[in-house]
Amino acid sequence: MFSKALPLWSGIYVSDVVVVNKISYSWHSNGRVGSFSLSAQRRETQVEDDKLWPYKQDLGSLSLNQFTDESTLFLKDLNSLPKPLSASELSFSSNGGAKARVAHQGVPGAYSEAAALEAYPKCETVPCDQFEDAFKAVELCLVDKAVLPIENFVGGSIHCNYDLLLQHRLHIVGEVKLAVNHCLLGLPGVRKEDIKRVLSHPQALSQCEMTLNKLGIVRVNANNTAAAAQIVAADGKRDTGAIASSRAAEIYGLNILAERMQDDSNNITRFLILAREPIIPRTDRLHKTSIVVTLEEGPGTLFKALAVFALREIKLLKIESRPKTECPLRVVNDSHNRSAKHFDYLFYIDFEASMTEPRAQYALGHLQEFAKFIRVLGCYPVSTVQ
Numbered sequence: 326m327f328s329k330a331l332p333l334w335s336g337i338y339v340s341d342v343v344v345v346n347k348i349s350y351s352w353h354s355n356g357r358v359g360s361f362s363l364s365a366q367r368r369e370t371q372v373e374d375d376k377l378w379p380y381k382q383d384l385g386s387l388s389l390n391q392f393t394d395e396s397t398l399f400l401k402d403l404n405s406l407p408k409p410l411s412a413s414e415l416s417f418s419s420n421g422g423a424k425a426r427v428a429h430q431g432v433p434g435a436y437s438e439a440a441a442l443e444a445y446p447k448c449e450t451v452p453c454d455q456f457e458d459a460f461k462a463v464e465l466c467l468v469d470k471a472v473l474p475i476e477n478f479v480g481g482s483i484h485c486n487y488d489l490l491l492q493h494r495l496h497i498v499g500e501v502k503l504a505v506n507h508c509l510l511g512l513p514g515v516r517k518e519d520i521k522r523v524l525s526h527p528q529a530l531s532q533c534e535m536t537l538n539k540l541g542i543v544r545v546n547a548n549n550t551a552a553a554a555q556i557v558a559a560d561g562k563r564d565t566g567a568i569a570s571s572r573a574a575e576i577y578g579l580n581i582l583a584e585r586m587q588d589d590s591n592n593i594t595r596f597l598i599l600a601r602e603p604i605i606p607r608t609d610r611l612h613k614t615s616i617v618v619t620l621e622e623g624p625g626t627l628f629k630a631l632a633v634f635a636l637r638e639i640k641l642l643k644i645e646s647r648p649k650t651e652c653p654l655r656v657v658n659d660s661h662n663r664s665a666k667h668f669d670y671l672f673y674i675d676f677e678a679s680m681t682e683p684r685a686q687y688a689l690g691h692l693q694e695f696a697k698f699i700r701v702l703g704c705y706p707v708s709t710v711q
């Protein structure tokens with residue numbers, strides 16, 4: 326199964342005769358690929374048919390299951406293939422990313438799709454079921470970039486994406502700050518007062534909590550905001566609405582019953598743009614650097630770690646701590662030892678400096694003295710709100 330898959334993947338990548346529409350991918354607990362599926366369409370067949378061997382049939386949708394240990398080999402082979410577009414070519418490209426394929430979580434009309442189009446107005450967006458599918462799509466060279474939400478200024482951080490950043494080897498090459506205007510959507514002919522329950526992404530529901538409380542509307546979680554709109558349109562229930570974008574209303578044929586449903590008018594979501602290769606920072610724009618670090622044990626290590634930036638007048642933009650997943654919590658037995666409980670944490674730090682600046686390089690060199698582990702996740706231009 327697997328060995329047959331390789332020519333197909335190479336075909337997608339090298340000859341560009343097919344276009345991938347939707348990807349879903351899942352890992353099994355033993356670290357191996359559990360299942361993978363994608364749907365693909367053939368582009369115009371300018372390439373002779375024998376180049377498509379062994380898949381001469383129409384590529385409606387296919388599913389590759391039971392991957393073997395050869396998956397490692399497969400990934401190695403993919404890495405040796407010519408790269409379609411480099412990160413530096415695409416980033417801030419004057420053509421609006423015309424040739425780029427950009428993966429995002431959710432169906433068309435999701436805010437993540439809007440963020441992808443904000444970054445690369447002419448790109449081809451590729452919807453993925455889960456956040457991790459978008460990471461894998463970039464790693465497998467099925468797309469050039471992925472756009473993932475990382476924090477909302479009201480709802481806070483999207484922790485699972487912090488964890489995924491460390492579990493995958495992609496580079497942050499940019500960020501997009503998107504003003505999110507949630508709308509209440511309903512079936513045509515339905516009034517706002519008729520809506521008794523709404524579907525949406527949990528983050529979106531939490532951003533509209535007070536407004537929904539006032540209206541006495543019951544909340545139901547959906548995979549993403551646009552999927553909620555899609556369900557409302559398909560189910561045809563007149564008492565059910567969706568919290569989603571105006572674009573989702575347009576795509577799924579719903580009416581906008583109310584706009585600005587969010588409790589805070591300053592409802593901005595920050596998205597990261599991820600790529601296989603880092604960008605070379607430019608000197609004519611303000612850059613930030615994102616790192617992840619775990620520190621040696623001992624008193625004041627976090628204080629010392631942060632001091633390396635303060636000493637060099639480097640502004641910290643964000644610090645997020647996450648429990649280490651492989652060693653989430655280490656508790657000293659209180660009955661034998663009166664010292665405090667210890668937790669092992671990963672600290673994700675964003676600071677305002679480019680890795681081309683000596684002060685940033687010295688700061689990271691200094692940080693290594695207290696760090697057990699440091700990884701630079703990316704150095705990229707600071708975005709302003711769109």
Ligand SMILES: O=C(O)C(=O)C[C@]1(C(=O)O)C=C[C@@H](O)C=C1
Nearest residue numbers: 435436437474526528549550594
């Ligand atoms: O559901 C969507 O439309 C998404 O793109 C996801 C998401 C999120 O994960 O936070 C993105 C932006 C909004 O803050 C609400 C939802």
